[in-house]
Amino acid sequence: MVMILVARRPLKPGAPGSPPPHSPLGAALHVILKMTFYFETPWLDELVLVSIVFILVRIYWYTTARHNHWKKQGIAYIKPLPFFGNLKDVVLLKSSRGDVMKYLYRELDGKPFGGAFFFNNPILVVRDPELVKTILIKNFSHFQNRFHSSDQSQPFSQNLVTLNGPKWKSLRTKLTPTFTSGKLKNMIDAMAECSLEMNTELQATANNNSIIEVKDMAGNFTTQVIGSVIFGLQFNSIKNPDSEFRKIGREMFDPSYKRAVTLMMNTISPKMSKLLGLNSRSKNVESFFYGLVKDTIRHREKNGVTRNDFFQLLIQLKNNETLVEDRSKEDAHLRHQIDVVDNKAEQFEMTESLMTDQCFVFFLAGFETSSTTMSFVLYELAVNPNIQERLGAEIDDVLEKHKGKITYDAIHEMSYLDKVVNETMRKHPPAPNLTRICTEPFTLQGTNLRLQKGDTVIIPSIGFHHDPKYFPNPDQFDPERFSEENKKLRPSYTYLPFGEGPRMCIGMRFGLMQAKVGLVGLLSRYKFSVCEKTVIPLVYEPVSLLLTAKNGFHLTIIVKIYWFTTARHDHWTKRGIAFIKPLPFFGNLKDVVLLRSSRGEVMKDLYNKLEGEPFGGAFFFSNPILIVRDPELIKSILVKDFSHFQNRISTRPGSKPEPLTQHIALLNGPKWRSLRTKLTPTFTSGKLKNMIDSMVECSLEMKTRLQESADNSSIIEVKDMAGNFTTQVIGSVIFGLQFDSIKNPDSEFRRVGRELVDPSTKRAAVMMMSNIFPKLVKMLGFTLQSKETVSFFYRVVKDTVQYREKNGVTRNDFLQLLIQLKNNVKMVDDRSKEDEHLRHQIDLGDNKGEQFGTYELTETLMTDQCFVFFLAGFETSSTAMSFTLYELAVNPDIQERLGAEIDEVLEKHKGKITYDAIHEMSYLDKVVNETLRIHPPSPNLTRTCTDSYNVPGTKYIIQKGDVVMIPSVGLHHDPKYFPNPDKFDPERFSEENKNLRPKYAYLPFGEGPRICIGMRFGLMQAKVGLVGLLSRYKFSVCEKTAIPMVYDPVALFMTAKNGFHLTISNRK
CATH class of the missing domain: 1.10.630.10 (Cytochrome P450)
Structure with a gap:
């Protein structure tokens, strides 16, 4: 074995593998190797062999000489190995020092x-x-x-x-x-x-x-x-x-x-x-x-x-x-x-x-x-x-x-x-x-x-x-x-x-x-x-x-x-602004997320908790929100200084828009301004007068459909009835189509309408998350509308446009106005004194609004406008009608007075519901306004700051990108502006009483350039529907009527939980 270890020709001194000459052991071997290299004699080979054997023996002795130490002391010990002692596994890299x-x-x-x-x-x-x-x-x-x-x-x-x-x-x-x-x-x-x-x-x-x-x-x-x-x-x-x-x-x-x-x-x-x-x-x-x-x-x-x-x-x-x-x-x-x-x-x-x-x-x-x-x-x-x-x-x-x-x-x-x-x-x-x-x-x-x-x-x-x-x-x-x-x-x-x-x-x-x-x-x-x-x-x-x-x-x-939902919870503290203490994850939305309260009830709560403050802070999850309570500041944000608050929601630059979202309610900046300018003439009083006959026709059909229920004094669900009516109106005046939703409540358009406002937890969560965590919603693949809804709307608009253009069909409806815009036909601007809400200047910011020369009004864009007018038009009006009938049933004396006004005006107009007849019904206007005060379909207005803004009279600066929320439902229920606010009292909207409160304390449709463009259309169809019903029928509470009103916590718009159940009967 030793012979195998000895090379016949030793390494040259200093060659790789030779021992370092600076150590005593190395020096001895160095001398021997040097002699062997220069003197090739047999006895030197034997000397090398003997030397190596001696060294190996010496190493063995050195590494084991003390291995009997503990044995001599009579102490229990762990048996060692030569050279390693008890460290073999450490030296051979089999175990760590800890092991x-x-x-x-x-x-x-x-x-x-x-x-x-x-x-x-x-x-x-x-x-x-x-x-x-x-x-x-x-x-x-x-x-x-x-x-x-x-x-x-x-x-x-x-x-x-x-x-x-x-x-x-x-x-x-x-x-x-x-x-x-x-x-x-x-x-x-x-x-x-x-x-x-x-x-x-x-x-x-x-x-x-x-x-x-x-x-x-x-x-x-x-x-x-x-x-x-x-x-x-x-x-x-x-x-x-x-x-x-x-x-x-x-x-x-x-x-x-x-x-x-x-x-x-x-x-x-x-x-x-x-x-x-x-x-x-x-x-x-x-x-x-x-x-x-x-x-x-x-x-x-x-x-x-x-x-x-x-x-x-x-x-x-x-x-x-x-x-x-x-x-x-x-x-x-x-x-x-x-x-x-x-x-x-x-x-x-x-x-x-x-x-x-x-x-x-x-x-x-x-x-x-x-x-x-x-x-x-x-x-x-x-x-x-x-x-x-x-x-x-x-x-x-x-x-x-x-x-x-x-x-x-x-x-x-x-x-x-x-x-x-x-x-x-x-x-x-x-x-x-x-x-x-x-x-x-x-x-x-x-x-x-x-x-x-x-x-x-x-x-x-x-x-x-x-x-x-x-x-x-x-x-x-x-x-x-x-x-x-x-x-x-x-x-x-x-x-x-x-x-x-x-x-x-x-x-x-x-x-x-x-x-x-x-x-x-x-x-x-x-x-x-x-x-x-x-x-x-x-x-x-x-x-x-x-x-x-x-x-x-x-x-x-x-x-x-x-962390993600609390990281910004010190936002208002740093700015010295009064705020409502948030909870982890929820912010101030716990009751909404847990389905304990509706969005409207939470908005009232936020408003009330900041009592005495012109504005204050809140949190939607981790997002800081500025809650504005002061009517004068509201006026500044919505009208006077609109150029700083042009957008409703935050824009997500570079992100591909979802289907059915490029409409006037969601667009921002130059695109919104350009589209708003083009669409403004479509909702003038002149255009509205041309639509009223279609509304009346639908109202008459609704009355006929309800006759049997009234004859039997049956209980009906008012919201579904009103939804059938407004869907048919929208079909007629928006698309020029006969949806037949009154006679056939399961028609395709009615089913799509129900799906859009279905008060499901999933839909509510997606809607909320889309506003608060848009990136997360996109990452998770959630969309606001189903693929079926999207394909339905694009198909209907495409087919209708192609049919009209192919056959030279022209109708007096909203879609025809969009076709004119698509074909660059200039629309007649027939605004009158009645169209005050359409007169706001919408180019208060920069004048670099995108024109439809580069931003073409395509069929896709037309579809998105039809979609939003269908959604807002049928749902908000049917909700307003339902709340009105509910309040009239709970307050029969008011219903009786309104019925008398309707009878009187219709008699004057030979029993016909006309544009002028509706305008003459002043008490009806008060009733509807009071209903919208107590139950505004959308309980708040949202604006995003587009340019840093110093709040007048303060040192506080609203930064670009900050979200401002105006809880209109809170203003509507503030006893400072509306004494005894839970009482249904239409006389609050007499000219005398309106003059007693600030103008911007009542905001069912918003104010300023971004006021609801279809406000008067929505009011008109709701009033036509109500007049048709109240001219013939009486509504009263029944055992299924919820008193007081309980709101649905998952609905997109404010509505009754479990529906509006009333008894319908013939007026005597």
């Missing part, structure tokens, strides 16, 4: 302590909590050092973690005041700022439900925090993950085999490490840190710069300034006595080199351990979504209490967060063991084992953390292990993520705080879930210095609904 520590702990089950070997070094493994307490606290003077004396010539070796003895005690004493709770409170704002930036950077990724590598994200965050609070510098590692500091951080923790071996050798055998010339830090890292600290000191001292950071505290120590001692009850971990051995702590100057070493170790430990902890937490929460949900709820509750801000007190109030972090560090402690070096001989109590100076003690904290004796079912992630009750059930010193005693991690609370701030920021906005790249169960990286996941932590990040 091996758990193995050592388990192998010594039942023993308070036992022996192990790291290579040839005997290690005492301690398993008993009382003995742990003895070593770390009670007899700390015998176990002060973490490592064997460090080589002071090594870069960064003079830091708080690696120093020993008097130097460590002196430095620890000096640095203790730098991490008190008082100092920590001063750092929280910087941490929260970094958290906010991280959230912003992740938004696009979360919007796409993308997979991210959590550890890298957390490392970017903690690096930026360290830069801010340690160095007072902006590392910009979140926005720029390839920044210099981030690259240095990655280099320091690159999980390479060489680095792992170097660190292991430095810990176990520092002399051999030095002999072999091993250095765990590159020259690049060394020069970077020393240069950074030097430059920062020069800059601050030269320019008199003082910052509230760790680096400034080090400068104070360098200048022999005494740090303010501000420890409180929260700083119990900093109160350990560290001068228990002697009081001759070595005094030494805080040089720039020493400052650099401290900055280095705090950067190293601060960014890596916290980012690792954050990563493990997010991993466990993704694997355990129920725990994530509970934690998210706590975060939401506490942040709401603190007005959405992450503060020191807010973090401390999150008790479940503390449990989650503690449980994470139980399962995955960043450092899986504690190491102590015996500094003077010590006999373990109750035993004969006497430890000698220099002996190494290992406390496998990860073993304690996974011991079912202390943590039942240890592989389960259960934050409740850290409830106060459960903590009392297990011994102290079984949970050691940061150590204990005087050498406990000085930056423990800083590390926890930055991890918690980062987690709170993330979990307040996002949710994390497992994905196809998530490794379950977790596999640790075998070559990493700290415990971490092999190949990273891959999780899916998505936007959290809570």
Whole structure:
């Protein structure tokens, strides 16, 4: 076997694979190989063979010579292997350091302590909590050092973690005041700022439900925090993950085999490490840190710069300034006595080199351990979504209490967060063991084992953390292990993520705080879930210095609904505007969403809650809405300063419009202005007079259809009857078609009409979401209208237009007017004094309105106009008729008076319903107006600010894009304008009474350029229908009539829940 190992011709010295000549072993082999190379003689070959055999024997002896150490002591131990000791799986990259520590702990089950070997070094493994307490606290003077004396010539070796003895005690004493709770409170704002930036950077990724590598994200965050609070510098590692500091951080923790071996050798055998010339830090890292600290000191001292950071505290120590001692009850971990051995702590100057070493170790430990902890937490929460949900709820509750801000007190109030972090560090402690070096001989109590100076003690904290004796079912992630009750059930010193005693991690609370701030920021906005790249169960990286996941932590990040719906809830607070307190997700729409109240009732509630204010804030989900209550301000928005509020809803630039949405009610800007200008002449009083005969004909047919029900004094559902009437009117005057919906209530057009206003929860949700979350609705593929409805309308218009043009048919209806516009035939503008509502100037903004030369009135655009006039024309008029008949049934004296007026006027007009006859019925006008006051079909007006606007008499500026809502139903029920508002009293609309209140307190159709263009058409068809009915029939309440009125919470327009049921009978 040995012969196989020896080459006939040895390697040339310095060739690849030859030992380095600078080590003693390498030097000996170098001489032998050189002689063999130059003197090709048989005896030299034999010399090489003998030398190699000797060296191998020597290595074997060296790595096993002390393997009988624990046997001699009579101590139970784990059998070692040559060279490896008990570290074979670590060295061969089969297991991580944490896995091996758990193995050592388990192998010594039942023993308070036992022996192990790291290579040839005997290690005492301690398993008993009382003995742990003895070593770390009670007899700390015998176990002060973490490592064997460090080589002071090594870069960064003079830091708080690696120093020993008097130097460590002196430095620890000096640095203790730098991490008190008082100092920590001063750092929280910087941490929260970094958290906010991280959230912003992740938004696009979360919007796409993308997979991210959590550890890298957390490392970017903690690096930026360290830069801010340690160095007072902006590392910009979140926005720029390839920044210099981030690259240095990655280099320091690159999980390479060489680095792992170097660190292991430095810990176990520092002399051999030095002999072999091993250095765990590159020259690049060394020069970077020393240069950074030097430059920062020069800059601050030269320019008199003082910052509230760790680096400034080090400068104070360098200048022999005494740090303010501000420890409180929260700083119990900093109160350990560290001068228990002697009081001759070595005094030494805080040089720039020493400052650099401290900055280095705090950067190293601060960014890596916290980012690792954050990563493990997010991993466990993704694997355990129920725990994530509970934690998210706590975060939401506490942040709401603190007005959405992450503060020191807010973090401390999150008790479940503390449990989650503690449980994470139980399962995955960043450092899986504690190491102590015996500094003077010590006999373990109750035993004969006497430890000698220099002996190494290992406390496998990860073993304690996974011991079912202390943590039942240890592989389960259960934050409740850290409830106060459960903590009392297990011994102290079984949970050691940061150590204990005087050498406990000085930056423990800083590390926890930055991890918690980062987690709170993330979990307040996002949710994390497992994905196809998530490794379950977790596999640790075998070559990493700290415990971490092999190949990273891959999780899916998505936007959290809570954050999405509360992120803007501080909008009105920031602006100093009175507002109605919103709820998470709902905003101020809880009762609408939960189907407890109709849209109209919620609008009244919003109006009433802002009593005494001319305007105030509300929230529709997360969207801030300005509620306007003052009639003068309403006038400014709707009329005087209309150029700032031209649009009804927010425009979604670049988005493809849905079918049947490019109509006058929804279009904005130049397109709306151009279309409104062209359509205005279609609804003049002159055109209306030409339509009235068709309306009367439909009214007569409705009366005939109801005769049998009236003869029997039957109960009818009024809304369906009115809908049949208005559908037939619309068919006649809009399309020039006979829909026959009165005689045949199941006709195609009637069925389509019912579908359009079907009060279903789905339709209500889609309508609401379309206004509030248009992008989400589009992403989910929801549409306002079904494919059947869309194809129906496009087919009807296309067929009708083609028929008329092919056959030269001309009718006196709305579609004919659209055909004229399509063919660029100029329409006669026959507006009169009656058409005051059509006289508003609609070009108050820019005059660059799109003309139909480029924006052609196509069949598609014609269809969209027909659709909206069909929808609004049949539904709002039928609803107005239904509410009117309901109020007349509830108030028979008013019905009787109105009937008398109708009889009188019709007698004058020889029994015919004419345009002039309707205009002569003044009490009918009052009745309809009062009905629209109490029950406006649309309970609010919405405007979107198109140009920033300073509210008159205030400093408040409505910004472009802000949504303004005018709750007309609130104004209509305000006793200041309408005393005893729930009473049905048509006399409110006498000329005398109208003059007593502001004009803009009554808005059933809006006002200004965007007033409903078909207002007078709608009123006319409703009045014609009512006159036809009330001239022959009487309506009265029945057992199915709901008194008081109950509105349907899911209907698009205000209407009665379960319909309008009344008894119809013949008038006597």
